[in-house]
Amino acid sequence: MKTKRKRLADRIIEYLVNNREDGKKRITEEMISRYFRVSRTPVREVLKYLEQEGLIQTRRGRGITFKEFSEEEIREIYDVRAVLEEFAIVQAVKNITQDDLKRLRSYVRMYNKAREKKDRTKGEEADHLFHNALIEISGNRYLSSLIKRIRLFSTVFKVGIDREVSRYKSKVDINPYSHTKIVKALATGNPEVAAEMIRNHILWARDYAIKSIRRKEVMKRRE
Structure with missing residues (x-):
């Protein structure tokens, strides 16, 4: 295109x-x-x-x-994303500087502030900036285009989740493998620790998306 x-x-x-x-x-x-x-x-x-x-x-x-995605499609796409971003963060550990860590922390603050204000648009912007920065720090141009395409699907999933939360007044869960913890893992300089954290971060999001779909189906049947 x-x-x-x-x-x-x-x-x-x-x-x-x-x-x-x-x-x-x-x-x-x-x-x-x-x-x-x-x-x-x-x-x-x-x-x-x-x-x-x-x-x-x-x-x-x-x-x-x-598009409305099936559980199987969501699982497959998030699994691919986990593999790609895990590879990216391992490369990022080798290249990261103090300025990079400072930039990532600024995105974390931006994200947390948006959550406090319940500003989903700003929150998503901060999330994109954070993950795009990780990819950029990895230094792999081809990886960047692959992950950005996969993350588009995640954006679509979130639209459905947001509607489910709004319509059924569902509780919004918070990812325990937060951006803050990812930055701390990067700062250790240990690629295994960083890889485990980003993998858990993405797979938790996968499971939350699937749980939201199931919850929506249950609520629909009750209507």
């Missing part, structure tokens, strides 16, 4: 994420075209690409929505 189309794809995903609050809101190609002030042709091309990538789905009468 050309750079201009790629930027539009990223902006459309962000638009869909930011409009997740109302799961019944119907988003159309025309609406997206008006919002970004671009013709419908490039929007249509990008939407087709995102659908082929398995990120969105277009249904008559429902408009454009994120």
Whole structure:
């Protein structure tokens, strides 16, 4: 995909994420075209690409929505992400500097502040900055593109989880393998410790996503 189309794809995903609050809101190609002030042709091309990538789905009468993933799909994608980010953090341990640690800690503070204010948008921004920084520090350019693509699926999962939390007033669990602990593991200079922490961090998120899907299905049956 050309750079201009790629930027539009990223902006459309962000638009869909930011409009997740109302799961019944119907988003159309025309609406997206008006919002970004671009013709419908490039929007249509990008939407087709995102659908082929398995990120969105277009249904008559429902408009454009994120795809709903099965437990098996979620498990497979998070397992791949765990392997890739574990490799990334092992490489990062070899390259990390005090300035890098300082930058990561600033993202941790940004994330924690967003959680306190219940600002999901800022929280997700801080989360992306943190994980992208880890990938950057690893120094592997090809790894970066692979992980960023996989993490797009995680973003889609979170949309469904947020709706489940909002609709059913579910409790939001906190990942015990926090960003703070990941930074501390990096600071030790021990690649095994850092690898274990990032692996547990991602696999906990995987299990939480699966648990949320099961909880949503139970609540639906009770309605």
